[in-house]
Amino acid sequence: MGSNTTESKAISRLKELPTAQLRPSALVDFVLFFACDKPAVRLIVDTEECSEAMRFWSIRQGLDFASDRVGFACVGVHSGSAVSILEIDRRVEPHEIELGLALGYPLCCCESMACVGESNIDSRAVEIAAWKFDGEYRRINPQGYRSGGALISHLPCSPVCEASLMIANRARKFLLEHKSESMLSGLFRSLDL
Numbered sequence: 001m002g003s004n005t006t007e008s009k010a011i012s013r014l015k016e017l018p019t020a021q022l023r024p025s026a027l028v029d030f031v032l033f034f035a036c037d038k039p040a041v042r043l044i045v046d047t048e049e050c051s052e053a054m055r056f057w058s059i060r061q062g063l064d065f066a067s068d069r070v071g072f073a074c075v076g077v078h079s080g081s082a083v084s085i086l087e088i089d090r091r092v093e094p095h096e097i098e099l100g101l102a103l104g105y106p107l108c109c110c111e112s113m114a115c116v117g118e119s120n121i122d123s124r125a126v127e128i129a130a131w132k133f134d135g136e137y138r139r140i141n142p143q144g145y146r147s148g149g150a151l152i153s154h155l156p157c158s159p160v161c162e163a164s165l166m167i168a169n170r171a172r173k174f175l176l177e178h179k180s181e182s183m184l185s186g187l188f189r190s191l192d193l
């Protein structure tokens, strides 16, 4: 279990998330945040209401929160981390590794994304969608992320990335232990655990 919170507390914190206002992928990120020591979550907040709901939730949870004017927000464990991550993301110069590490992505995957370049992330996702993930490595297939059905929230560096599999396995264990929780049922429906 991650040190971000205890397991029973993780469930109650997830239950209080204003999920109705968030993208489906946000639940994947927050499962990783609470179960796998992901240090921060970057998310899209479509409306002022959504941003305020997340700010309120973060304050209640004792977490760091920041949002910008273009609809991005960040929740972090450490004080000041949220605003610093949004600042890294706005930089004109390449920042794939720094941003990826701040969001808890494996170094190998951050380096791979740095080679590809953040501006090519969509074409990289298309390329990865054609990869074959065998056996337990199916757990690191990021394809279902946007619809809220994935065990990792980053693009893996290869279809056999061990560091990604470690993250996915922790998330999977957490989900299997809490499969009776209704707010996790959407994740279960779309995942072959």
Ligand SMILES: [Zn+2]
Pocket (backbone or CB within 6 Å): 106, 107, 108, 109, 110, 156, 157, 158, 161, 162, 163, 164
């Ligand atoms: Zn990797």
